[in-house]
Amino acid sequence: MALLTRIRTPRDLDRLSPEQLDQLAAEVRTFLVDAVSKTGGHLGPNLGVVELTIALHRVFDSPKDKVLFDTGHQSYVHKLLTGRQDFSKLKMKGGLSGYPSQAESEHDVIENSHASTVLGWADGLAKANQILKKDDHVVAVIGDGALTGGMAWEALNNIAAAKDRPLVIVVNDNERSYAPTIGGLANHLATLRTTDGYERFLARGKDILERTPVVGKPLYETLHGAKKGLKDFIAPQGMFEDLGLKYVGPIDGHDIEALESALTRAKRFGGPVIVHCLTEKGRGYQPALQDEADRFHAVGKIHPDTGLPIATSGADWTSVFGEEMVALGKEREDIVAITAAMLQPVGLDKFAKEFPERVFDVGIAEQHGAVSAAGLATGGLHPVFAVYATFLNRAFDQVLMDVALHRCGVTFVLDRAGVTGTDGASHNGMWDMSILQVVPGLRLAAPRDADQVRAQLREAVEVTDAPTVVRFSKGAVGPAVPAVGRVGGMDVLREAGSERPDVLLVSVGALAPMCLEIADLLDKQGISTTVVDPRWVKPVDEALAPLAADHRVVVTVEDNSRVGGVGSAVAQALRDAGVDVPLRDFGIPPVFLDHASRAEVLAEIGLTAPDVARQVTGLVSRLDGRFETARRTVEPARD
Numbered sequence: 001m002a003l004l005t006r007i008r009t010p011r012d013l014d015r016l017s018p019e020q021l022d023q024l025a026a027e028v029r030t031f032l033v034d035a036v037s038k039t040g041g042h043l044g045p046n047l048g049v050v051e052l053t054i055a056l057h058r059v060f061d062s063p064k065d066k067v068l069f070d071t072g073h074q075s076y077v078h079k080l081l082t083g084r085q086d087f088s089k090l091k092m093k094g095g096l097s098g099y100p101s102q103a104e105s106e107h108d109v110i111e112n113s114h115a116s117t118v119l120g121w122a123d124g125l126a127k128a129n130q131i132l133k134k135d136d137h138v139v140a141v142i143g144d145g146a147l148t149g150g151m152a153w154e155a156l157n158n159i160a161a162a163k164d165r166p167l168v169i170v171v172n173d174n175e176r177s178y179a180p181t182i183g184g185l186a187n188h189l190a191t192l193r194t195t196d197g198y199e200r201f202l203a204r205g206k207d208i209l210e211r212t213p214v215v216g217k218p219l220y221e222t223l224h225g226a227k228k229g230l231k232d233f234i235a236p237q238g239m240f241e242d243l244g245l246k247y248v249g250p251i252d253g254h255d256i257e258a259l260e261s262a263l264t265r266a267k268r269f270g271g272p273v274i275v276h277c278l279t280e281k282g283r284g285y286q287p288a289l290q291d292e293a294d295r296f297h298a299v300g301k302i303h304p305d306t307g308l309p310i311a312t313s314g315a316d317w318t319s320v321f322g323e324e325m326v327a328l329g330k331e332r333e334d335i336v337a338i339t340a341a342m343l344q345p346v347g348l349d350k351f352a353k354e355f356p357e358r359v360f361d362v363g364i365a366e367q368h369g370a371v372s373a374a375g376l377a378t379g380g381l382h383p384v385f386a387v388y389a390t391f392l393n394r395a396f397d398q399v400l401m402d403v404a405l406h407r408c409g410v411t412f413v414l415d416r417a418g419v420t421g422t423d424g425a426s427h428n429g430m431w432d433m434s435i436l437q438v439v440p441g442l443r444l445a446a447p448r449d450a451d452q453v454r455a456q457l458r459e460a461v462e463v464t465d466a467p468t469v470v471r472f473s474k475g476a477v478g479p480a481v482p483a484v485g486r487v488g489g490m491d492v493l494r495e496a497g498s499e500r501p502d503v504l505l506v507s508v509g510a511l512a513p514m515c516l517e518i519a520d521l522l523d524k525q526g527i528s529t530t531v532v533d534p535r536w537v538k539p540v541d542e543a544l545a546p547l548a549a550d551h552r553v554v555v556t557v558e559d560n561s562r563v564g565g566v567g568s569a570v571a572q573a574l575r576d577a578g579v580d581v582p583l584r585d586f587g588i589p590p591v592f593l594d595h596a597s598r599a600e601v602l603a604e605i606g607l608t609a610p611d612v613a614r615q616v617t618g619l620v621s622r623l624d625g626r627f628e629t630a631r632r633t634v635e636p637a638r639d
């Protein structure tokens with residue numbers, strides 16, 4: 001690491017020779033494999049942008065110039081070159097974020113890990129520079145996958161309209177999201193990739209012609225002057241040029257010299273320009289290159305030399321869902337599946353293998369996924385759209401106004417619901433049970449264990465006139481939590497065992513084991529508790545209000561924002577039923593959560609059994625004066 005450790009700021013790159021730059025790239029790759037194999041992270045994407053990021057920071061002057069990354073998962077090299085080389089706690093509490101972080105560095109801008117937003121940011125920054133007459137440059141790096149997102153095209157439409165507004169767009173084209181990127185855009189990029197770039201031709205032609213000054217130079221000027229016809233003839237630039245964007249490329253994204261040349265030309269262009277870079281996800285690391293599934297897009301801890309996972313997790317929520325989908329697919333031909341470029345991460349890979357014609361990868365296009373689901377349902381099928389909870393946020397209007405308004409039988413399966421933790425604020429699935437509360441007719445299930453995932457998925461796909469949602473956590477599925485009874489549609493997980501029970505504890509989804517632990521802790525305080533799992537949290541079960549009336553306190557516990565979540569809905573249901581029982585709702589506070597493990601985040605926000613039990617004990621004690629009694633008995637002895 002002789003060179004890498006000497007790079008403290010991007011300006012330290014300026015003095016390096018071409019040979020040293022190649023050595024630096026090799027050192028960065030070695031560092032990435034060594035560090036990320038220990039912590040887990042986005043190894044493949046970052047191995048693919050080593051030379052690109054070095055060239056970017058040599059041509060542009062961050063932080064004066066803004067170097068922006070779409071999704072941000074490929075910003076590890078950027079961090080290494082901007083003074084952050086301790087990756088020992090990557091994505092861990094107190095360690096580096098796995099994405100850009102303004103708190104970490106003045107070189108970082110976009111912290112949002114949701115794809116396809118970088119061009120919007122860049123458009124705004126470029127407009128600000130123009131109005132404020134700042135000569136700062138804006139360069140936005142967007143992957144071929146992120147380019148399939150609708151917002152990217154909304155931004156391009158605006159960017160292309162301003163021919164005089166400098167903005168450099170780098171398309172990091174590695175032909176993959178997780179799997180190969182789908183769609184017409186991917187095909188178009190492939191055309192551009194295979195065409196012998198006009199720029200290369202021009203560069204070669206210029207080199208030859210300039211060596212013959214008498215004839216060459218005037219001839220070069222003539223050719224350059226006729227470049228439109230020449231360009232179309234030699235290398236059709238397709239839609240980017242048709243949109244009015246200057247296109248530079250395709251450029252070898254692993255050739256620092258070629259990259260610097262293209263980026264320098266783009267920087268000087270004085271308007272919006274696209275630099276199309278061809279890169280290789282996982283480059284330089286054989287295990288990644290051999291991994292056809294996703295080229296080590298996001299890995300856990302791995303053996304650095306083999307790439308094999310160190311810890312193999314047991315059954316997880318995702319695989320339980322994926323297996324039940326295959327069973328359902330065999331039973332019902334109308335069941336089809338949708339993914340937004342995440343077939344394997346959401347567990348649809350087995351379904352796709354079994355029913356290749358009944359699964360649709362729409363690209364990173366959740367809004368389109370939801371609307372096309374409305375079309376599929378209207379056409380007589382039952383689509384199951386599997387998506388991470390946090391990514392459904394952007395398709396809220398489509399769920400509301402296309403799926404629900406038209407009473408379409410569409411099932412949304414939200415993986416990574418609740419606190420995920422290590423991917424930072426924008427990855428927590430903490431908003432779905434709030435924003436979806438307002439969707440008329442929508443039914444929302446939160447399974448508590450594997451059996452309930454299977455059961456509630458089956459119940460969901462039976463609904464043909466409204467959207468249904470099944471949401472579950474990230475990672476290993478918890479222990480089976482059997483019901484001991486039933487009230488209305490709700491499972492009773494624990495009887496209070498007393499005539500006038502103190503607490504009705506409404507347990508939501510995967511927090512069931514924690515809720516049973518809370519009941520045990522309350523039991524030790526002489527507080528009797530009934531624990532119920534509503535299973536379908538929206539609409540609130542009609543039996544809940546009468547059941548609450550038989551208790552002295554209602555407590556709800558959910559892995560979702562407290563604001564507008566299940567607790568709020570239950571409180572409203574009690575009010576509507578005229579049941580005047582105190583309610584205390586426990587959930588995630590309305591804040592952005594810093595990256596840490598799920599357990600660390602839950603502890604930080606007080607969503608643990610001891611924390612909840614302590615607060616409920618205080619509430620019950622205050623209710624019946626026990627607190628007063630207790631205080632009197634502990635008053636200091638009179639002297």
Ligand SMILES: Cc1ncc(C[n+]2csc(CCOP(=O)(O)OP(=O)(O)O)c2C)c(N)n1
Nearest residue numbers: 045113114115143144145146176177341391
């Ligand atoms: C809205 C949204 N949907 C899905 C994801 C999950 N995701 C993260 S990276 C990625 C693939 C990105 O592909 P690309 O933009 O080509 O970047 P690469 O990893 O190839 O560098 C996806 C689908 C996301 N971050 N945001």
Ligand SMILES: CC(=O)[C@@H](O)[C@H](O)COP(=O)(O)O
Nearest residue numbers: 071073113298345416423474
């Ligand atoms: C950057 C991105 O959005 C995905 O790669 C995400 O980080 C994957 O999350 P999981 O590791 O939970 O599948």
Ligand SMILES: [Mg+2]
Nearest residue numbers: 143144145176
């Ligand atoms: Mg890509």
